[in-house]
Amino acid sequence: MDLERIRHAGLRSRVTSARTAAQLIKNGMTVGMSGFTRAGDCKAVPAALAERARQDPLKITLITGASLGHDTDKLLTQADVLARRLPFQVDTTLRRKINQGEVCFIDQHLSETVEQLRSGHLKPVDVAIIEAAAIAEDGSLVPTMSVGNSASFVEQASVVIVEINESVPASIEGLHDIYLPDVRGLRQPIPLLKADQRIGSTTIAVDPAKIAAIVYTREPDSPSNALPPDAETDQIAGHIVRFLEGEVQAGRLTRSLLPLQAGIGTIANAVLHGFGEADFENLVMYSEVLQDSAIALLDSGKLAFASASSITVSQPVYERLLDNMAHYRDRLVLRPQEISNAPELVRRLGIIAINTALEFDIYGNVNSTHVGGTQMMNGIGGSGDFARNAHLSIFVSKSMAKGGDISSVVPMVAHVDHTEHDVDILVTECGLADLRGLAPRERARRIIANCVHPSYREALLDYFERACRRGGQTPHVLEEALAWHQRYEASGSMRTPGASTRRVA
């Protein structure tokens, strides 16, 4: 245990066990915990809390940056600790309880959680549990691989528990840029004009008196579970790269494009990998999460700088980052998610936003969250923060799922997260639909022609044409609009039995 990591000497006496620290959390409390897409989450105290709850039951509201690693959500769910959870999760066990209505899950735009805390719309955070690489002389915290909502949790909580993770090198200090907006009425513009600009401090300010416990850990972040690129994600990447090359040729973008955002997960990661081969230069990212692809683009020199709220990578990339932190620290910055995802900045900078759709419909409405319209998958995350205000709002999906039994393009999405107003470009491995400046009927023709798998194309075109005969700005055959989802629920496939569904147009 390296006590030198606690540079505020008066705080060294607060070092304790995770078990003792977990006792600070009482039944009914709201707990704000670090962690954003598996990065920089707390490793010891939540596990100790779950352990304790088996003897001494308690319920809490848990707020994080985004998803957690280390099966924390699973452990807390199994110990029946979670009454409410926000704003994002990816855990199978927790997801089941959410969909059974046993845990209240508030699915939020990731930029909005701390605004709602600050406004009093949500009950305030009682206890903050924050992973840090070190505590500075003034008691302030050096975050680890994410910033998330940590700075606001610390500001609001009356009790702060710090987990010092010794596996994170002390050289990480300086990677972060902590800026929090003031309350309304006094608030100034966020002074950020470029992705690589620093506008705040490198550490999270804390009143040292609030630090009630410090726990030492050594465990690395859970590695990313994004899958490697495959033939279909390569095709999706190819469509996007060619489209952006066309924008450069048309003079609407330069070869440095505009700052890029890519959502979490396999497809978005694969799409960025595809930029490695393209004729772009001096790219920058202004995103919420950096995955392997971003680090690869940095290493190859295509990407000049990347700003985000977390770094979620595979184990080898994680180790390379930690081993060369001083090198990467000049090319990366991690910010509070309220800043990485700020609508103000997304519009000012003119972000090119690439996010994943679960399904989309013929008019370009996107479902990012609800399988079959009812079952929560993960949450909307930051996709709405970016899509609404982006220079270009791109959504990607494979054209089919479940071996072809699900078409990702449907007559009407069974749940809407992004309305057609916020969707400029749709891409599947089949092709890209550029929807800018089109009315809904024009959008439908282009989506059906370019994005739908050929084996579903005819059925969708038939639906659309029959809908048009009924009329409307956004024509639908209302009694059939959700029939594809119903058919999948009833028969295990969206395909019509007996129809010649394998015909290729």
Next chain:
Amino acid sequence: MDLERIRHAGLRSRVTSARTAAQLIKNGMTVGMSGFTRAGDCKAVPAALAERARQDPLKITLITGASLGHDTDKLLTQADVLARRLPFQVDTTLRRKINQGEVCFIDQHLSETVEQLRSGHLKPVDVAIIEAAAIAEDGSLVPTMSVGNSASFVEQASVVIVEINESVPASIEGLHDIYLPDVRGLRQPIPLLKADQRIGSTTIAVDPAKIAAIVYTREPDSPSNALPPDAETDQIAGHIVRFLEGEVQAGRLTRSLLPLQAGIGTIANAVLHGFGEADFENLVMYSEVLQDSAIALLDSGKLAFASASSITVSQPVYERLLDNMAHYRDRLVLRPQEISNAPELVRRLGIIAINTALEFDIYGNVNSTHVGGTQMMNGIGGSGDFARNAHLSIFVSKSMAKGGDISSVVPMVAHVDHTEHDVDILVTECGLADLRGLAPRERARRIIANCVHPSYREALLDYFERACRRGGQTPHVLEEALAWHQRYEASGSMRTPGASTRRVA
């Protein structure tokens, strides 16, 4: 014809007839025209264009701020001039053609149109037609009762036609504050910190060489067609006022609240009238349109200042404004709609946004635009600009329409404009549902208990409970989700035949 209104003497020779000016518009052009919710629209040239098109057919794309008065959209539709129309309209004749698929209507967030023009996502404006009260010494234009997108149209067009409206007093000069963001890469924060701040110029800059024609008119704006408050809108206003009074008591707001935005139309106008009786003081508005209610609150002293992009009022209020312009000019400001509706400012200032829903569902998703899910009514307007980033996003509706045959609260909206993520408070005459911090199932119980008309409450509760038995974060009985809309289409009523639908809970 008062040529003194053209203070740039060199431009006086460009005065001509509307008919001659209309000749400047060629087939296939994109025309950007002033006008926002009937205010400050052009009166003579569009009518002359429609007249000409009867002999000499042509098609254009017409972009405005928002809706127009003087039956302009009707005249242009009847003359078959409109190929494409954006971003908003309210005309019955045009609406019919849109819903028949004969005019391509692009329904947009009102803050986004000029951003898309600037980015090249939309074809550039060829000709701008702008109503002005005067032309200044440097050729710049003094707008009339709206700003809308006029400054950007003028910037982009190579040909500018000005309609000088002599019925608007010259004393209107100074009412406006014209600020346009720079292109991306060079863009600074919008420096506005308070609703009453002025950050730009009082006139719209133009290169005088682009002014190809000046036409004189004398016609006032078409008066607002908002209906007077009634018993139900009074009840809605009462619920909102009591809710906000509760927020003041809880210490989350002061008695000056935060800047108010109210959508266009009867209900939003009536809600603001209700603020006249409430225990608030020194209110300010940061809205897109000011209606009669805003002027009444100004006159009574409740409202200290109002910022918007247009003023759309009844004839007596219009006359009072024009007759006392020097007085009102100090308490009002009109801005480009990109600034009045800027997401950056809506979040920074912490707007309380009150907008009208066509229908909403038990989870709080809102349909603002599509009757029966398919037929366009008016457009999304600025509701999304405000709802997404507001301090409080409030949507209002009467609980029923068509004499009770339509419930405004349905199992699933047949078209989504605002997802549950962007909706904090729902209000009907029956009551108010405060949805802050609630998970979807909790939202449903509160909406059904508080907002639904008693004669539909039992049926909705029954739907919700059966849906919950199927499970999910957002439970639905998919095959019944749109059945209420289908029933209305088939039978003229959402009520189930034979069911005891008049039971009052």
